[in-house]
Structures are given as C-alpha cells and as structure tokens.
Amino acid sequence: SRFVQSKNLTSVHPMWQEPLEVPGGDRQSPIDISVRKSVFDPNLKPLVTQYDPRTCQQIWNNGYSFLVEYDDTTDKSTLRGGPLEDQFRLCQFHFHWGENNTWGSEHTVDRNLYPAELHLVHWNADKYALFEEAVMEENGLAVIGVFLKVGKTHEGLQKLVDALPAVRHKGSVVEFTKFDPSCLLPESINEYWTYAGSLTTPPLTEAVTWIIMKQPIEVSHNQLAVFRSLLFTSAEEEVQKSMVNNFRFQQPLKGRTVRSSFT
Numbered sequence: 001s002r003f004v005q006s007k008n009l010t011s012v013h014p015m016w017q018e019p020l021e022v023p024g025g026d027r028q029s030p031i032d033i034s035v036r037k038s039v040f041d042p043n044l045k046p047l048v049t050q051y052d053p054r055t056c057q058q059i060w061n062n063g064y065s066f067l068v069e070y071d072d073t074t075d076k077s078t079l080r081g082g083p084l085e086d087q088f089r090l091c092q093f094h095f096h097w098g099e100n101n102t103w104g105s106e107h108t109v110d111r112n113l114y115p116a117e118l119h120l121v122h123w124n125a126d127k128y129a130l131f132e133e134a135v136m137e138e139n140g141l142a143v144i145g146v147f148l149k150v151g152k153t154h155e156g157l158q159k160l161v162d163a164l165p166a167v168r169h170k171g172s173v174v175e176f177t178k179f180d181p182s183c184l185l186p187e188s189i190n191e192y193w194t195y196a197g198s199l200t201t202p203p204l205t206e207a208v209t210w211i212i213m214k215q216p217i218e219v220s221h222n223q224l225a226v227f228r229s230l231l232f233t234s235a236e237e238e239v240q241k242s243m244v245n246n247f248r249f250q251q252p253l254k255g256r257t258v259r260s261s262f263t
C-alpha cells in the first residue's frame with residue numbers, strides 16, 4: 001500500500017488507501033471526545049486488569065505499528081469490569097504516533113491532539129474461542145487507549161524502547177519477555193471515557209468497546225524519537241519509509257454517546 005508523507009496535519013494521509021466509507025460504518029473509530037457532551041454513567045464499574053508478565057512473548061513490526069504480543073491461550077492476562085459484561089484476554093499492545101510531537105494520537109479530547117496513543121487490545125474469551133473470531137463480532141474486542149504526552153522519561157517503557165532497533169523493518173520479530181503492561185497505565189485507571197467503535201486499521205470491523213483513559217502517561221522526547229526510527233518498509237525494499245503518522249482520520253460520531261466514569 002502507498003504511503004503519503006506530508007508536512008502538515010490537514011493533508012496527512014493515513015498510511016493505507018482506506019475505503020471512504022466502511023459498509024454499514026455507523027460506529028467507526030477514532031473519534032473526537034467532546035468532554036461536555038459525554039454522559040456520566042454511575043453504573044460503570046471499576047476496571048479490573050490482571051496482567052501476568054510471563055505471558056509476554058515478542059515484538060513484531062507488522063508494517064503499521066510494532067505489536068508487543070502476549071500468550072492469550074489461557075486466562076492469565078485479563079481485563080474485566082468497567083463497561084464490560086465479560087472477561088477479555090490481552091492479546092497485544094501497540095502504539096500510534098506522529099512525525100513530530102504536535103500530533104500522532106488517534107482519539108482527541110475536545111480536539112486536543114497528543115503525540116501518541118497506546119492501545120491494549122483484548123478479546124472476549126467468555127464468548128469466543130479465538131481472537132480471529134472475536135475481531136468480527138460487535139462485543140468481540142475491548143481496547144484500552146492511553147494518551148502519551150512529552151515529559152519525563154518513562155522508566156517502564158525504556159525496556160521496550162531498547163528492543164525497538166531489533167524490529168526496525170516490516171516483518172521483523174524479536175523475543176521480548178517478562179514485560180508487565182500495567183506499568184503503562186496511568187495512576188487513575190478509573191477515570192475513563194467509553195464508547196462503541198471499531199478497529200482503526202484493516203479490517204476496520206465494528207467490534208471494539210473503547211475505554212480511553214482520561215490521564216495521559218508521560219514519555220520523553222527521545223523515547224518517542226525511537227518510535228519514529230522504525231520503518232514501514234521491509235529490509236528488501238529499496239526506498240525506506242519511516243514509520244510515522246500511523247493513525248487514522250477521525251470518523252463521524254453518527255449519534256453515538258460517549259460515557260464517562262467520572263464527573
């Protein structure tokens with residue numbers, strides 16, 4: 001797929017020639033979260049994450065982002081509570097980021113952009129046997145989104161940053177173990193927005209219950225610079241393209257309500 005690297009946000013193109021409208025696309029992601037239009041829901045429960053660092057397996061550059069992949073064949077790393085009726089298993093986490101610190105996140109809050117956004121992808125293991133099944137179902141996935149802002153070095157992230165040069169090219173994989181992703185969550189995980197949405201990369205299926213953390217985490221400028229040293233292209237391709245602006249354009253809300261767990 002063709003990438004178009006451009007110099008300003010208005011013409012920044014997503015990294016694939018995405019369909020303008022997804023068939024039946026009335027719950028597409030990402031969106032802008034309007035704080036004043038979100039509705040406080042007192043029935044939202046506390047989020048419960050139980051992540052076992054021993055389930056962390058590898059990092060893979062899939063040509064869109066780098067995925068830190070977990071063993072999801074048992075219920076060792078799970079998410080439940082919040083807006084969720086079922087128990088979900090962590091299968092991977094990845095990030096979306098920009099070519100500079102001005103933009104890069106997929107969701108925005110009152111149109112405010114962050115330089116990057118973390119996605120922890122979980123699938124509904126109470127209802128489905130495999131991720132591949134769940135990704136096609138409307139209650140199949142739960143993704144925790146965490147905004148990144150530039151500030152002090154994130155000590156927990158540094159172990160991941162140090163491994164990234166080993167997966168510089170599309171298609172590369174490196175072993176990566178004993179990483180506890182809860183170090184990437186903000187202190188207050190019970191202040192979040194939640195809405196019904198979709199994947200933001202193909203197959204763009206409307207399978208995601210989004211849980212977006214209100215509090216960002218801080219990472220250093222240098223840590224983000226290492227994200228930008230990755231490549232969209234494989235080692236064989238003659239023209240190397242830096243992996244930046246791997247976010248999707250914002251999508252119409254189409255009457256959806258964004259709920260908040262806090263007032």
Ligand SMILES: CCCSc1c(F)c(F)c(S(=O)(=O)NC)c(F)c1F
Nearest residue numbers: 094119121143198199200201202203
């Ligand atoms: C068949 C997908 C492979 S796993 C995956 C992914 F790689 C990804 F990038 C996103 S995203 O849409 O970009 N962010 C939530 C997902 F939702 C995913 F489930």
Ligand SMILES: [Zn+2]
Nearest residue numbers: 094096119200
């Ligand atoms: Zn994502």
